[in-house]
Amino acid sequence: MRTESKAGPEQALVDQFGRTAVDLRVSLTDRCNLRCTYCMPAEGLPWLPRQEVLTDDEVNRLVGLAVTRLGVTQIRFTGGEPLLRPGLAGIVAAAASLRPRPRISLTTNAIGLARLAPDLKAAGLDRVNVSLDTLDPVRFKALAHRDRLGDTVKGLEAAAAAGLSPVKINSVLMRGVNDDEAVPLLRFALEHGYQLRFIEQMPLDAQHGWSRENMVTAEEILARLRGAFALSQDPAPRGAAPAETWLVDGGPAKVGVIGAVTRPFCGDCDRTRLTADGQVRACLFSTTETDLRGLLRDGANDDAIAEAWRETMWAKRPGHGIDDKTFLQPPRPMSAIGG
Template sequence: MSGLTDRYGRTAVDLRVSLTDRCNLRCTYCMPAEGLAWLPKTTLLTDDEVVRLVSVAVEELGVREVRFTGGEPLLRPGLTEIVARTTALEPRPRVSITTNGIGLTRTAAALEAAGLDRVNVSLDTLRPERFKELSLRDRLTDTLDGLAAAAEAGLTPVKINTVLMRGVNDDEAVDLLAFALEHGYRLRFIEQMPLDAQHGWRRDEMVTAEEILASLRAAYTLAPSDKPRGAAPAEEWLVDGGPATVGVIGSVTRPFCGDCDRTRLTADGQVRACLFATTETDLRGALRAGAANAELADLWRGAMRAKKPGHDIDDPSFLQPPRPMSAIGG
């Protein structure tokens, strides 16, 4: 079996699958208040098509981790069944979702029963009014309840993803870590990336990994984790000697492209070799034209062979992908 190895010797074993480009929040750094022009329903992969392509990735191409994303994946009506069918594949992949947490109170137990291993929940503030300003929805309580429901259902470790923005929520780093430590969640701070629909990202407005660590060190002692990082995007730090940790993902200032092990599938069936790719490979068209699994696998291999060595954000020629994060999948 030949896997998804690119020209630079990296092998993709981690698949991110977007199930929808729709979301029930309107986070200002992600999409405009009025939302976006959603993908036509006829272009979206059906549940059967999602599972078919995931099975190709797992059974033919050596993928070991599958994460379902969006948009907001909990908006996908067939999510639980998709998870159950994915965890039934051989060899069984580890399966997780990235979500805003809204809806986990009603779905966490069913997702765990379907075999879901864990969740990542996006949470950028603990202040209700600030949450409303950032997301244009008054749903902080729902997100916090969703975190608790995930933990109660055993979807652990429950991870929190936080994007700090200068002059917006960068004063909450310590509070967010204290909250995560109190509840046993694993917090990861992520540098804001140029993936907003408005194309308004500016590097000088981004809170850097170094600034995040400096803020945390004002209240905690941080030491590098002795756990090998491997292809993980987060640098892990022991908090006050451990065992609790905090992660920092410096996608822009501390890129980890050389160790990247990810491949991405959009909700409309396009393979992306990189989060910042400006080209895609269409699997949906081939699948609907009757392609066999071997043909789909070959198309996927070709897409990954064309992967660039890095995202080139610091290069003057860098172009932001035409699709925003909500359409690419986190």
């Protein structure tokens, strides 16, 4: 049982290793309109029954509790694909109305963002992270099993035009698939003023087909970039940010690499996660969850829900343990957990 003397301020989401979670990732749906090979099979997955997904009011209550009672300062809405959530703009507006106001971002494949960007900006969304792994339409279709590269590019443009800045791109390189695109992706980002982050592929696919041998490492990514650009370590403090960043050709443009597997940043992790069906997770790779939806629907008050959330975070492990022989991939894939 957590004790206040060990955990610090009573309202904080602290753990036994001195970390404080201030960044909440909220999955709004497990559904997606792409079928990216490193996330789910081409035929898709069984979606959560709608009655198991948190309602808009339930999402708003939990987000509000996190911000006003538990010290959360940043909200990232994810999926699945969060743009598929019908009440997204209202959920963003509810978060933006909280005091103290959190920073609000969205992780998306940007399909539909060309239409929704202005409304989301007006609702209070601050910025977006767009998943884009290739600039080749044929390769995009092979990776995502959908011919939608043009929609993603239009979504990026609309996000920038709406002022959802900085517009960030997340790219996963896969050996023998798109690992020749590190340089073209960075050139594309520089040309359009986007911020690019490469992410090592993690063992979160529904097929459980991940292997270290097929993963393109952070060091390999940097080596490829250095073949075309001069990279120098960013002097700005990294803090709890997952990406290590480098100045490109002296700056001010930067590129980031998230080496979640080979260069883990667990010791500085400040994240807590809420799934679309109301389960709170202390880590992306947790094999256990705490059911906040059940507490909500059983009539629990805010004190009881907040304490359950604190207890979950207090038990957070020191790291993800991917290199440990006893490591078990989470039973739920990334699409169900939330990015």
